[in-house]
Amino acid sequence: MxxxxxxxxxxxxxxxxxxxxxxxxxxxxxxxxxxxxxxxxxxxxxxxxxxxYPNANAPQIQPQPAPQIQPTPQPAQPPKNNAPKGSGSLADKLKFLRGHLDKVREEEQIAAAKAQEKSPAEKYTVISNRRCPICEKDTRVVKTKSRINVEKRDLDYCIHYKDFDPYLYTVLTCEHCGFAAEEKKFSGAWPNKLKETLREFLKQNDMKFPFVEERNAEDALSLFELAILFSEMTDQSKGRQAILNLNAAWVCRCEGFADRERDFMEQAAVDFEVALENERWPINGISDDMATYLCAAIYFLINEYDKSTTWLGRIMNNANLRATAPKLFEQARDMWQDIKRANKA
Ligand SMILES: [Zn+2]
Structure with a gap:
């Protein structure tokens, strides 16, 4: 043909x-x-x-209208299986298999990307070495990197970061003897007498905190407590203890531990009050004006407005502060207005 x-x-x-x-x-x-x-x-x-094809002219079979079926209540159906039925055509089966393979490949790619993704601690911390001031051995410590995205700042300078809490790593600890302190104190010089006091104590009491690259809130709070304890045993600086208590409160705030946050805040306020009366500032980079403002801010945040007003008064009555620390003066004035509004409400 x-x-x-x-x-x-x-x-x-x-x-x-x-x-x-x-x-x-x-x-x-x-x-x-x-x-x-x-x-x-x-x-x-x-x-x-x-x-x-001798019967090719056979009359065409007319399609019969479908019988009318009255809907009846159906029991709950199990999840549909998307696989083709056994009687499906080869094209249908191939289509299903291709779709399934695409889905499996996509899931594999997502899993591989997740496996490569770094945890916040891996992204924002780095392990470095420090000489422990007490046992004088080199120890690993976890330090935070500087570039972390800030989300918001609270009245008491607590900064909320996007997906990481650097306050978890405020206290450094020695993996050999268990000494714990904030960076400035950990790296600073210690009088021999105080070193001896701590060495003796740590020899008799095993306070070693195992080295971990990633801390949780409980780890961090234990280390804050240790650092405060060692401060009480040595320098007895209420200024340092106030800052440590405030930092511990920030960890609780970021974790949503409201009751424990209040305990640390109250202790921080009391310590600031004592230190402002008796100690020489600056302490760990904080001036006495800033400590006064922090004391007012802490009382404001725990709703003790009278005490907050007393400490704010000291700032507002400082004639030089408007010129020397205009931002701090403005923040104090704003808080003063907030307290007036809260008292009227
Ligand atoms: Zn040590």
């Missing part, structure tokens, strides 16, 4: 109908073709078709 004859053959309505039937039945001929002799000759295409 030539190409033209074949195209003419395809245009024949009977042939079209027959092809439609074949496709409808999944590729199987609608009628069984008789055995045709290879050498058999036909007078025309119609003659050939009549011989090959």
């Amino acid at each position: 030539t190409k033209d004859e074949f195209l003419q053959f395809l245009r024949d309505p009977d042939v079209c109908k027959e092809i439609f039937e074949i496709v409808k039945k999944g590729g199987k001929p609608a009628v069984v073709a008789p055995q045709v002799q290879p050498q058999q000759k036909f007078s025309s295409i119609a003659d050939k078709l009549k011989t090959v």
